[in-house]
Amino acid sequence: MSQTIADINAKIKAGKAKVLTATELKSLVVDIGVTQAAKQVDVIVTGTFEPMESSGAILNLxxxxxxxxxxxxxxxxxxxxxxxxxxxxxxxxxxxxxxxxxxxxxxxxxxxxxxxxxxxxxxxxxxxxxxxxxxxxxxxxxxxxxxxNQFYLFNPRNLYQNFIVGVNGGEETLYTYLGPLQPRLGNAVYSNPGAISPLWNDPDLQLIGIGTRIFMGGGIGYVAWEGTQHFPLQKRLENRTPIGPAATLALIGDAKQMTAEWVRGCYFRNYGASLMMGVAVPLPVINEEVVARAAVLDEELVAPVIDFSIPRRVRPIFGSVSYAQLKSGKITIAGSTVRTAPLASLHLSEEAAKTLKDWILKAEFTLTEPVAMLPCDRAFLPQDVRGF
Structure with missing residues (x-):
């Protein structure tokens, strides 16, 4: 089967589009397989609600x-x-x-x-x-x-495709952008919501591009560019998902449309202020391959466990763990059981996807063709002291 975004939008406007959240799609694939599931969906809706530190607002007074x-x-x-x-x-x-x-x-x-x-x-x-x-x-x-006059968010780096798990192998509590990390591997914190998150479901950026319309903070936004620290060349598993921080997106959206439910200020003790925001991204099912990629489960996604007690750019890694392990509430590190907690709201990540699904079913939201695809050849450059 194959169809275009124009075909899908025609179905949306006619009230005939079949729309599933990423969670619903994954369950359907488990039950009936990729081929049959692809016949039962036109749009897959992904979502997240997490801290998005590299964000800000442009205002004209x-x-x-x-x-x-x-x-x-x-x-x-x-x-x-x-x-x-x-x-x-x-x-x-x-x-x-x-x-x-x-x-x-x-x-x-x-x-x-x-x-x-x-x-x-x-x-x-x-x-x-x-x-x-x-x-x-x-x-x-x-x-x-x-x-x-104008009040819109222009966020240089949102929606990490993957991120890290933070732990602390030292003797003192550390206050980080992941929140407090307890000493002697007292806890482990992860920020990505896992398999429902947008870029996991389009790992090679074949659908999401510049101009993709999204749900952003309760209003409508767009993918504006590659995000800062965009690193699509990260090592990947056979299912094409990255083993650590990889692709990112720059987003833009009218803040006057946004709502307090989906945009919240937050503060990390002894680290600083940030912003929590809900984002949902629709994926058009233009062929069966889209469903195959989006069928990936938390058991098939991994993140590196990083020791923050070493204050260097490259920190020690205690191997990798799956998002299914993280969501179970505990992981094993060096023979010790360590409790885990998400920085993202798993509930609100699902709710963001459900909200956009409802908009699409009501024909209040249609999909857009990217005007350009995002680069997939960006390396990640460190910064060092150089001579003058």
Whole structure:
């Protein structure tokens, strides 16, 4: 069987498309096999809800009277970048509030972004660069998502195809981007939700490309480019899934459409602020091979177990474990049983996929053809001190 995205969209608009979440598709394949399952699905919906640290929002404040060219600014006490345009700014998710500000120290850009999406009113302060075009020296006001022009998320790195499992073989608790890691292998933390996550189900990026329409934070977004640290050349198993961090995506979406349910600020103790977001990506079943790739199970996916107690770029590895083992709640490392916990919400990852499935079944969402495919030849370059 084969069909085009246009064929699938025609079915969606006619209310005849057969749509399954990745979890439903995998169960169906187990029951009846790839060939028969491929006859019963037009769209497979993948999803995740996890920390997406390399994220941020672009905002256009609109011009003041007299006009200002913003040099430095703060949104709810969190510094934002103002190095382009007069009133265009970028608020990074991991940027933290200034210690001298009245905002709590655990607050960062992810919280401010989530609060704006939730409809809250936030303070805005700016220092200008006075000149003949923009004479104003400073400005203070309050803003909401309705009182500014553009407000969209542009996230340079989201949706890791795979990631690591963090452990701590040392003697002291470590506070990391995976949360606290207890000493003497006291716990293991993983961040990828496993087999339902988007890029596991399209391992060679044959479907997802630049221009792919997605569910992003409760609204509609798009794949904008390859993500930073995009590393499709990672070593892979026979099923084409990577053994460690591999492909990533850069995403863009209108934050004014997004909802508080799907975008939340978060803070990692002694590490910093971040952003949790729900994303769902539809995969068009254009042939049987799509179903074969998406049938991959947690038992068939592995991640490396990394010891954070060694503070180097390349850390010791305690081998690899499957996502089925991780989701069981415990793994074995060096003969010891270690409890595991996900950083991603497995429940909300499923709910993101179910939400997009519902949109498609109601013909509120159609699929797009990528305007270009993502590169599959990117190496991963380290950074070292070089001479001048």
């Amino acid at each position: 609109g011009h003041t009277d007299p006009p200002i060219k913003i040099r430095t600014c703060w949104i709810d006490g969190v510094p934002a970048y103002a190095g382009f345009g007069a009133v265009d700014i970028y608020l990074g998710a991991t940027q933290e509030a200034d210690p001298s500000d009245e905002s709590p120290q655990y607050r960062g850009g992810g919280h401010a972004i989530a609060d704006l999406i939730a409809g809250k009113t936030l303070t805005f302060k700016a220092i200008g660069h006075p000149n003949d075009c923009y004479p104003r020296a400073n400005f203070e006001t309050t803003i909401t998502k309705e009182s500014i």
